[in-house]
Amino acid sequence: MSQSTLLIVFDGVLLVTLLALAAAAVLSPEPRRAVMLFIAFGLWLALIWARLQAPDVALAEAAIGAGLGGALMLAAARRAARSAASPDRERQP
Amino acid sequence: MSADPGAARRRDLSLLLAVLLALLGVALTIIYFMALQAGAAPRLADLAYARLPGTGVQNPVTAVLLNYRAYDTLMELAVLLAALLGIWSLGPAAPGFQRSGAVLAGMVSWIVPLLIVTGGYLLWVGGYAPGGAFQAGALLGAAGVIVRLAGDPRAGLPAEAAQRWLLVLGVLVFTLVGLGLMVFGAGFLTYPPKLAKWLILAIEMAATVAIAVALAAAYVGGRPPGPEARPTAADEDAEPQPPASSPRPPVPGR
Amino acid sequence: MLTAQFLYGGAGLALFVLGLWSFLVHEPLLRKIIALNITGAGVFHVLIAIAYRGDAAPPDPVPHALVLTGIVVAVSATALALMLGARLQDAEDEDRSR
Incomplete structure (x- = not known):
C-alpha cells in the first residue's frame, strides 16, 4: 500500500465517522443524547479541519462550536427535560 | 397526539x-x-500571501480577518452584540446554580486561571501562529461558563452597567480606530503598515473582551442577575464580583 | 483536482442535506437547532475543503477567515434561538398551569 492510498483510507475513516456522528445526532429523539452526539460531532469536525491544514478554524470550532454551543444546548436540554417531567410545577433552580 | x-x-x-x-x-x-x-x-490566496508583509501580522488568517476584510469582523462583532441584546430583551436570567462543593470549587480555582492564561497566550500568538481574538475570547467565555456552573449567578462578570461597556468595547474600539484613520487621511480601517501591528493588537484585545463577555452573558441567558433586583446608577463603579458569601439573589422565578 | 478536496467537499454537501432534512422533518425546537447547526457545519466543511490545496501548498486563508466569522455568528444565533425557545416554553407552561 502506498502512502497516498493509506492517506485516502485515513480520510475515509475520518469522514465515515463524521457522517455517522451527524446522523446519530440528528436521529436521536432524546434531547440530552442528541446534544452529546452533537458535541462529539463538533470535536470530530475540529479534528478533520486540523487535518485539512486549518488549525485556526479547528481551534475556534472546538472552543466555540462544540464547547460553548454544546454548553448552551445542554442547558436547553435540561430545561426541556424538566419541563416534560413536570409541566406545571414551579420551576426550581 | x-x-x-x-x-x-x-x-x-x-x-x-x-x-x-x-x-x-x-x-x-x-x-x-x-x-x-x-x-x-485565479484565487485570492496568492494575493493574500503576496501582500502579507505589509499587514503587520504573519498569520494569514489573522491578516484576512483584521486587515483585508476587517469590515467583516466589525460586522460580526455587531451581530454578536445584537444577538446578546436580543437575549437580554427576553427578560431576566434564570437564577444560578447552587454553590459548588469543595471538589468542583477546587477544580474551578485551577482551571479558570489556566483558561485565562491560555486565552492571553492565544491572543498574542495569533499574530504569527494559529490563534487570535476569537479563540481567546471563546476560552475566556468558557471560563465564565465554568464559573456560572460553579454557582456564581453572573458567571464572574461585573454588574450590568459595567457589562454593557465591556460588551460594546469591541465595536467601539474597532470603529474608533477606523474613524481615527479616516481623520488622519487613510481610509476607514486602512492601516498604515508601520502602525498596523499595534492597531490590530488593540482591536484584537478589545474584541477578545467583548467576545468573551458576550458568550458568557449568552450562557447566563438573560439580563444579568444582580445583588439588587434593579441595577441603579451606583452600579457604574460597582465591584467586579458579588461577594462570595452572598446568598443567591432573589430573582423572582418566571 | 485533488481527491481529498472532492471527498471532503462531498461530505460537507452530505452534511448540508442531512441537516436540512432533519430541520424540515423533526418537530422539537432543540432538534431543529441541532439540525441547523449541522447544516451550517456542512457549509463550513465545503469552504474548508475548497481552501485546502494539498499538503505541499499553503491553504487559502480567505475561506478560513470566512468560516471563523461564520462559527461565531452561528453560535450567537443558536444562543438567541435557544433563549427564545425557553421563553416560549415558559409561556406555554404558564398557560397550562392557569
Whole structure:
C-alpha cells in the first residue's frame, strides 16, 4: 500500500465517522443524547479541519462550536427535560 | 397526539423529503465535481500571501480577518452584540446554580486561571501562529461558563452597567480606530503598515473582551442577575464580583 | 483536482442535506437547532475543503477567515434561538398551569 492510498483510507475513516456522528445526532429523539452526539460531532469536525491544514478554524470550532454551543444546548436540554417531567410545577433552580 | 392516518402521512412526507433532498445532494455533488474539474481559477490566496508583509501580522488568517476584510469582523462583532441584546430583551436570567462543593470549587480555582492564561497566550500568538481574538475570547467565555456552573449567578462578570461597556468595547474600539484613520487621511480601517501591528493588537484585545463577555452573558441567558433586583446608577463603579458569601439573589422565578 | 478536496467537499454537501432534512422533518425546537447547526457545519466543511490545496501548498486563508466569522455568528444565533425557545416554553407552561 502506498502512502497516498493509506492517506485516502485515513480520510475515509475520518469522514465515515463524521457522517455517522451527524446522523446519530440528528436521529436521536432524546434531547440530552442528541446534544452529546452533537458535541462529539463538533470535536470530530475540529479534528478533520486540523487535518485539512486549518488549525485556526479547528481551534475556534472546538472552543466555540462544540464547547460553548454544546454548553448552551445542554442547558436547553435540561430545561426541556424538566419541563416534560413536570409541566406545571414551579420551576426550581 | 396524532391519529394513525396523521402519523402515516407524516412518515410519507418525511420519506418524500428525504428523496427530494437526496436528489438535491446528488445535484450539488455533480456541480461541485464539475467546478473542481474546471481547474484552478485565479484565487485570492496568492494575493493574500503576496501582500502579507505589509499587514503587520504573519498569520494569514489573522491578516484576512483584521486587515483585508476587517469590515467583516466589525460586522460580526455587531451581530454578536445584537444577538446578546436580543437575549437580554427576553427578560431576566434564570437564577444560578447552587454553590459548588469543595471538589468542583477546587477544580474551578485551577482551571479558570489556566483558561485565562491560555486565552492571553492565544491572543498574542495569533499574530504569527494559529490563534487570535476569537479563540481567546471563546476560552475566556468558557471560563465564565465554568464559573456560572460553579454557582456564581453572573458567571464572574461585573454588574450590568459595567457589562454593557465591556460588551460594546469591541465595536467601539474597532470603529474608533477606523474613524481615527479616516481623520488622519487613510481610509476607514486602512492601516498604515508601520502602525498596523499595534492597531490590530488593540482591536484584537478589545474584541477578545467583548467576545468573551458576550458568550458568557449568552450562557447566563438573560439580563444579568444582580445583588439588587434593579441595577441603579451606583452600579457604574460597582465591584467586579458579588461577594462570595452572598446568598443567591432573589430573582423572582418566571 | 485533488481527491481529498472532492471527498471532503462531498461530505460537507452530505452534511448540508442531512441537516436540512432533519430541520424540515423533526418537530422539537432543540432538534431543529441541532439540525441547523449541522447544516451550517456542512457549509463550513465545503469552504474548508475548497481552501485546502494539498499538503505541499499553503491553504487559502480567505475561506478560513470566512468560516471563523461564520462559527461565531452561528453560535450567537443558536444562543438567541435557544433563549427564545425557553421563553416560549415558559409561556406555554404558564398557560397550562392557569
